[in-house]
Amino acid sequence: MVILKDFKVETNPTWCPGCGHYTVLAALQRAAANLGLEPDNMVLVTGIGCSSKISQHFNSYGVHSLHGRALPVATGVKLANHDLTVVAAGGDGDGYGIGVGHFMHTLRRNIDITYIVMDNHIYGLTTGQTSPVSQKGFKSKTSPHGSAEEPLRPLQTAIINGASFVAQAFAGDINQMTRIFEEGIKHRGFSHINVFSPCVTFNKINTFEWFKEHLVNLDEKSDYDYTNKYHALEFLDRHGSIVTGILYQEDRPTYHEVMIGATKTPTSKLDLTIPKEESERLKALFR
Amino acid sequence: MKDLKWKVGGAQGEGIDSTGEIFAITLNRLGYYLFAYRHFMSLVKGGHTNYKVRISSEPINYHGDDLDILIAFDQRTIDENFYELKNNSIIIYDSSKFEAKTPDENVKVTLCPIPLYDFAKELGNSIMKNMVATGASCAAVGLEVTPFLEVIDDIFKKKGEKIINLNREAIQKGFNYFRENYPEIKLDLPDKKGKEKQNLFMTGNEATGIGALNAGCRFLAAYPITPATEIMYNAIANFPKFGGKVIQAEDEIAACMMAIGGNFAGVRSMTSTSGPGLSLMMEALGLAGISETPLVIVDVQRGGPATGLPTKTEQSDINEIIYGSHGEIPRIVITPTTVEEAFYYIQHAFNLSEKYQCPVIVATDMFLGMSKKSVTDLDFERVKIDRGLLLKDDELLKSGTGTFKRYDLSSEFGISPRSIPGQKNGRYVALGNEHEETGYETEDVEMRMKMMDKRMHKLNQFNPEELGVYYSEEDEFETLVIGFGSTHAQINEAQKVLKEKGLKVAHLQLKILHPFPSNIVKEKVEKAQKVFVIENNATGQLRQLIQLEIGAHVKLSSILKYNGNPFTVNEIVDGIIRKV
Numbered sequence: 001m002v003i004l005k006d007f008k009v010e011t012n013p014t015w016c017p018g019c020g021h022y023t024v025l026a027a028l029q030r031a032a033a034n035l036g037l038e039p040d041n042m043v044l045v046t047g048i049g050c051s052s053k054i055s056q057h058f059n060s061y062g063v064h065s066l067h068g069r070a071l072p073v074a075t076g077v078k079l080a081n082h083d084l085t086v087v088a089a090g091g092d093g094d095g096y097g098i099g100v101g102h103f104m105h106t107l108r109r110n111i112d113i114t115y116i117v118m119d120n121h122i123y124g125l126t127t128g129q130t131s132p133v134s135q136k137g138f139k140s141k142t143s144p145h146g147s148a149e150e151p152l153r154p155l156q157t158a159i160i161n162g163a164s165f166v167a168q169a170f171a172g173d174i175n176q177m178t179r180i181f182e183e184g185i186k187h188r189g190f191s192h193i194n195v196f197s198p199c200v201t202f203n204k205i206n207t208f209e210w211f212k213e214h215l216v217n218l219d220e221k222s223d224y225d226y227t228n229k230y231h232a233l234e235f236l237d238r239h240g241s242i243v244t245g246i247l248y249q250e251d252r253p254t255y256h257e258v259m260i261g262a263t264k265t266p267t268s269k270l271d272l273t274i275p276k277e278e279s280e281r282l283k284a285l286f287r
Numbered sequence: 288m289k290d291l292k293w294k295v296g297g298a299q300g301e302g303i304d305s306t307g308e309i310f311a312i313t314l315n316r317l318g319y320y321l322f323a324y325r326h327f328m329s330l331v332k333g334g335h336t337n338y339k340v341r342i343s344s345e346p347i348n349y350h351g352d353d354l355d356i357l358i359a360f361d362q363r364t365i366d367e368n369f370y371e372l373k374n375n376s377i378i379i380y381d382s383s384k385f386e387a388k389t390p391d392e393n394v395k396v397t398l399c400p401i402p403l404y405d406f407a408k409e410l411g412n413s414i415m416k417n418m419v420a421t422g423a424s425c426a427a428v429g430l431e432v433t434p435f436l437e438v439i440d441d442i443f444k445k446k447g448e449k450i451i452n453l454n455r456e457a458i459q460k461g462f463n464y465f466r467e468n469y470p471e472i473k474l475d476l477p478d479k480k481g482k483e484k485q486n487l488f489m490t491g492n493e494a495t496g497i498g499a500l501n502a503g504c505r506f507l508a509a510y511p512i513t514p515a516t517e518i519m520y521n522a523i524a525n526f527p528k529f530g531g532k533v534i535q536a537e538d539e540i541a542a543c544m545m546a547i548g549g550n551f552a553g554v555r556s557m558t559s560t561s562g563p564g565l566s567l568m569m570e571a572l573g574l575a576g577i578s579e580t581p582l583v584i585v586d587v588q589r590g591g592p593a594t595g596l597p598t599k600t601e602q603s604d605i606n607e608i609i610y611g612s613h614g615e616i617p618r619i620v621i622t623p624t625t626v627e628e629a630f631y632y633i634q635h636a637f638n639l640s641e642k643y644q645c646p647v648i649v650a651t652d653m654f655l656g657m658s659k660k661s662v663t664d665l666d667f668e669r670v671k672i673d674r675g676l677l678l679k680d681d682e683l684l685k686s687g688t689g690t691f692k693r694y695d696l697s698s699e700f701g702i703s704p705r706s707i708p709g710q711k712n713g714r715y716v717a718l719g720n721e722h723e724e725t726g727y728e729t730e731d732v733e734m735r736m737k738m739m740d741k742r743m744h745k746l747n748q749f750n751p752e753e754l755g756v757y758y759s760e761e762d763e764f765e766t767l768v769i770g771f772g773s774t775h776a777q778i779n780e781a782q783k784v785l786k787e788k789g790l791k792v793a794h795l796q797l798k799i800l801h802p803f804p805s806n807i808v809k810e811k812v813e814k815a816q817k818v819f820v821i822e823n824n825a826t827g828q829l830r831q832l833i834q835l836e837i838g839a840h841v842k843l844s845s846i847l848k849y850n851g852n853p854f855t856v857n858e859i860v861d862g863i864i865r866k867v
Contacts, residue, residue, distance in 0.1 A: 011727060043552070043708045048719070055716050056727055061708035062716035063551055064728070065544065066574050072508075072541035076548020076556065077708065079532055080506060084552070084708050105537040260523055261505075261532035268553040268707065270530040272503035272672060279667035282497055282525065286487035286662075287316065 004033040006059060013057045020171030020197030020208070021051055024118055027174050028058060028087070031181035037085050045074040047090035047099060050125045051118035051197065054089050068099025071106040074113045081266040082112065082256040085185060092119040096132040096152050103154070107163040110189040112254040116181070117154065117192075118171075120199035121206045128202030138205065155241060158192045159232055159248050165191035166232070166248040168241075170215055171198065172208050176244060183246060189254045196244075211242070218245025289344060289477035292351045293424060295417075296337035296368055297360030299330060306358070306417040307338025310424055313438045314342055315488040315661050317430075318479045322776075323488075323659040324350035324853075329513070329597045335363050342428075344477040346663060348625050348776030352855040355474050356427055358420045360403070361385065372396055377472060379423050379465075381416065399423075399469050406460050415457040422461025429473040432462045487662045491629040491655040491773075495585055496521030497665070498633035499557055503672045504583070505531040506556035508545035510538055510564060513597050514653040515587040518559040539564035543571035543584065550581045551717055553677070553707030555637050557583040561653075562591045562604050569612045572646055576616025578717040579694065579703075579742065581640040581675075584648045585633065587656040590851045599851025600653035602772060603824035605832070608648050609801045615739070617645040617746050620801035621754065624775035626660050628798065634670035635754060641675035643745050644702060650800075652823065654853040655773035676704040683712045691715050692724040694738065700748050701741035751804040757796035758811065764793035766867060767815035769808070771797040771829055774821050774854055781859035788860075790867065800832065809837040818842045819863055825849040 007029040015021050032042065042060035046052035048067035055062035061084075065073045074088040095103055095117045106115070122140065123129040129142040133154065137146040158166045165187040169177035177195060184191035196215075198208050216239045218224055224245075225231050232248040256262060263270065274282075295306045304325065311323050320343045328334040341351040354371035357364070359380040365387055372378070374395040380387045382400030389396055401423055407415035418439075425435050439454045465472075489497075496518045499507070507522040509515070522533045536542035542558040549556030560568065565586045575582040588604045590596025608620050619639050623632040633649055640647040676698075683691075683706055693715035695703040706713025720728035721735050729735070757775065759782060766785070770778045775796045785792045795811050797804060812818050812833070820830040820843060827845035834840050846862035848854050 040711050040714060041709055045548070053728075056718075059714065061714050062726075063548070063578070064716055064718045064720060065547075066570055066719055069540065069544045069571070072536065072544035073548035073551070075534070075541075076506070076508065076545035076550075077552040078548075079534065079545070080549040080552035080554035080556065081707075081709055101537055102541055105541070259532055259534060261527040261530060263530040265530065267505050267530060267532060267549075268709070270505055272505070272529075272555075274501055274529065274667060276667075278528075279501070282500075283487055283665060285525075286489040286493065287485060 002033055002036055002038060004029055006039050007032050009057055009059045011057065013053065015050060015053070016201045018200040019050070020120065021054065021118055023171040023174050023177070024116065024195055024197055025054055025057055027177040027181055028116070030178045031185060034178070035182055035185060041083065042085045042087065043077050045070045045077060045086065045088045047094035049091040049094045049123070051089065051091040052094060068094050068097070069102065070094070071099065071102040071115065075106060075111050078111055078113050079256055079259070079267060081268040083266045086113040087116065087185065088113055089116040089118065091124070092117060092121065092133045093123045093131045096154050100132070100152070104157070104161055107158050107190045107192060108161050109255045110162065110164050110252060112189055112256060114181070114184040114191045114193065117194045118197040119194050120197050120203055122199050122203040124199045124202055153241060154194055155236055155247060156233055159229055163192045164189035164250045164252055167191070167193045167246040168244050169193060169195045170211055170244050171195060172212060173244065176217070176219065180246060187249065189252065214242045216243045218243055218247065290351060291342045291428065291474060291476055292339065292354045293342065293356040294337055294339040294354055294368060295358040295420065296335060296364030298332070299328060299334045299336040300332035301360060302414050302417045303336050303338055306421055307340060309435070309438055309442065310421055311340045311659065312488060313435045314340070315486055316438065317434055318484040318486070319476065320344065320346050320486065320661045321488065322347045322350050325657055327598050335367055337364065337368065342476060344479055346661065348660060349780065350658070352857050356424065358424060359387065360416070362388065366390060377427065377474065379420065379427065397472065399465070399472065401461065401464055403461070407457065410453055410457055412453060415453060418454050418457035419461035422458035423465040425458070426462045426465035427472060427474055428476050430476070432459060487665065488659055489626060489662055490517060490657055490659045491626045491651050492517035492587065492657060493521050494626045494630035495559070495633050495649070495651070496525065498630040499637070500525055500529060500531060501667050502555060502634040502637040502670070504555045504557050504637060505529065506546070506549040506554045507533045507559065508536050508542040508549070508556065509559050510536050510542050512561045512564050514589055514657045515559045515561045515585065517657065518585060518587070539567040540571065543568040547571060547575050547580050547582055557585065559585040559587065561587050561589045563594065565604060565607060573612040573614050573616055574719045575646045576612070576618065576742065577614070577719060577721070579644040580717055581644055582646040583633070583636045583640050584646060586648060586650045588650060588652040596851040598653070600853055601823050601849060601851065602652055603828065603849070604650060605800060605824070605828040608650055609832070615743065617643065617742055618801060619643065619645065619647040619746070619799070621647065621649045621799050622772035622797065623649065623651060623655070624757065624772055624796055624798055626655070626662055627665070629655065630665050631670055632754070632798070638670065638673045641677065642673065643749065644675070644705060645745065650772065652773050676702055678704045678706050678710065678713065680710055683710050686712055690725045693726050694722060694724045694741070696724055696737055696741060701745045746802050749802060751799045751802045752807055754799045756798060756804050756807050757794070758807065759794040761791070761793040763791060764814070765791045765816045766863065767793050767795060767811055767818045768821060768863070769795045769797065769818060769829070769833070770821040771800060774823065777854045777856050777859055778821055780856045781863070784856060784860050785863060788864070803832065803836045805836050808833060812837060812839045812842060815842060817844070817867060819844060819846050819866070821846045821854065821859055823848050823853065
C-alpha cells in the first residue's frame, strides 16, 4: 500500500520560502498516493528552471534534462515503456518559450503523459525576466519600459492544436490542484495542466492575492460543458484565461497505440533476438 | 581487376534512378559485383541527375574514375559527364529529343542514337523511355534480355500485368533496336567467374538501419534530412515486425532528446541525421554525457556549412563530432569504411554506448550512405548484444531499499551499474546538472572534481584499436597514406597504381577517430618519410587531429577535396606524385 511518504525525499527544495512550487510538489505527491501509483513505475521529467527542480524532490525515477526539452525526453520514456506513469513538468519560460515547439507537437501526437507547467509569468531562477506569458506592459529587467509583446495563450493553443485534456490550477488551492492532477494522470493521452504558481520574489504583480482576486473557478459553474472546444475557448476569452478547473477533455487513441511499430508489450520488455529465418528474410529484401 | 562502367543521366524526376536500379539489380542477381553511385541535386524536377554503376568480377567500394557507356537523355548529361568517357566508349542518346554533340574530338566515342522517347510514345507512355534505354544497355553489354524481364516481373509485381507487360515490351524494343542497328558494338563485361551469387545489393544507410535492428535498437527518433532519411525509411519498413518504433520528430533537438529518453528507459534508441541536424543536437549530446545515458547518433555527413551542399558528400563534421557540445564529456566516434562495416559498426556502437554509458557517434557520409554495392553476405551472429552494466531486477532487489547510487564513485573504471524505470530499488534522477552519487544536484567542489574525473576517465580502459584500423601490411615503405571512413576504396586503388609506378606506399585507414588510435598511427607515421592525409574537407581536420595526437608536423601533408564529390583514384595518385 503506497502512502504519501513514499513520494517524499529527505532533501529540502531550494525554492524561496512561500514559493507556489511547494504546493505543486505536495499536490503531485498527494495525487500519486491517492491514485496508488508505485514510485518505481513513475518517471518525472523536467526541463530547467526553479520549477524543473521538482524532479529532484519527488521520489520516483526522474530526468532533470535541458531547458525546454522535458517533453521530448518524456516522449522517449513513454514510448520505451508505456506501462510507466510519465509526468513532465517545468516553468512557463521552459515550456512556452524555449520549448514551445515541443509543446505543440507533443500535444497533437497525444502522447500519454501529464504535463504540468508551473506558470509564474516570469523567469525566476535567472532572477526575474519577462516570460512568454507575462502580461503586455509587464515591467522586468528585460522589459524596463513594459513588455511590448502579447502574451502567449497556452491553454487556447493546446485546445486548438489537439490536446485531449486541458486544465488550469492554482497553487493557492491545493485540493482542487490535487484533484486536477489525479484526473490528468488518469486521462489516457496528453494532459496539459497549467498551474498558476506565483513567484514571491520577482513577480510583484501576479501574486497569490492577485490571482485570488481575479480567478474564476470552473467547479462553481454547474452548466460548463468540458467536451466542447468552442465553449472552452469562449470561456477562457471571457475571463482573460484567469480560470481554474478542467476546461476540455476528449477521448481518443494515444500515440503509443497507433504509432509505427505499436505493440501491446512495452518496448523495453521486448525480446531482442532475431531468429535465423528473420535474418534470412531481411537479407532477401536486398537481392 | 576487369570492370565496366555504365552511367545513365538526365533531368531529375524522369526516372533516372529507377533505370539505374533495374540495370544494377539485374546484374547483381547475375552474380557481378557492383558499386552504384547516385549523383543528384537539391531539387525535385529538372537539373541534372545521374546513376553510375561499376561492374566488376570482385567486390568493390568505388564507382571508378572513368566510363564505358553513357546513356544520355539530354545534351547536358553529355556535357557534364564527357570528361569521364574513355576511348572506345559509347554514348546511347535519345535521338528523338536532340542531336548529340561531343565536346572533345580527341576522345574516340561512338554515338548510338536511339529514338527512346518516340518508342516510349508508341507504347503509350513516355516514361517507358527509361526501359527502352535499359534494353539497349543490355544489348550493348552482350547480355540476354531474359534476366532483365524477370527483374521487371519482380519489381512491378504489385502494379499489375499491364504495367509489367509495358515495361517488358519497352526493354525488348530497346534491346532489338540496338542489336539490329549496332551489331558490331559489344562492350565486354568482366568474367563473373561462373554461377549466380546471392549477393545483397544495398546502401550504407540500409546497412546501418538493418545493423541497428540487429543490435537490438527498437526506437528511432529522427527528422528528415538528406542524405540520412533512408535510415529512417529502412527503420519504418523493418523495425515494426520486431516491435521497433519510429517517430518523426519535430526537429533534431527533439529527436535526440527522445532517443535519450528511450535509452534512459531501457530501450536501445538512436537518432540519424546529417550535419545541420547534428548541430542542433549539440546540447543534448552534453546531457547524455553528464547524465551517463547511452546514446547512438548516426551522422551521414554532407557538404556544409549551414545548408551547404545538401546532396553532396563531405567529411567535414569531424571537429564538431569530436569536440562539439559545451563542456567536456566522454564520447566515442566511429567511422566505418564500407557498407559492410556500416552494418557491423552500428552494432558495436550500441554495445559501446551501453558499456561506457556515453554517446557514440557513427559518422558516415553521403558517398557511403547513399551508394549501393554488392555485399557478399552479412553475418547477423558476429556482434553479440552486450548491454553492459544494466542491472537485473533480482540484483536490485538484493541491494535493499536504500537510496540507489546511480553514480557510484567506487565503481570500477568509473562505470556504475545502471537501473531503468520500472525496476524496484533503482530510483534515481538522471541529471544535466553536476550531481552526487544518488543523482542529486551539487556544487560541492570536491564532488564536482570526482564526478568529472569519473566520467572523463571512463574510456581509459577502452582500446580504440580493438574496433580495427585497416593497415595494408607492408613491412617497408616510404610513403604512408592515411584516410578515414569512406575514402578507403579510392586510397586502396590509388595505392595499387602508385606501387605499379614504383613507389613504396602503405595505406592506413582509420575506423575510429575518438578515442584516437594513437599507437598504430604513431608507429606507422614514425616509419614513413612522407605522410599524406586524404580527406573530403577544406581544412584537413584529420591531419590536424593526427598532429594534435602524435605530433609529426613536418611529415604530414594534406590532399583535400571539398567540391562535393568523392575522391577519384587519379586525384589521389596525382596529388601524391606531385609532392613526393
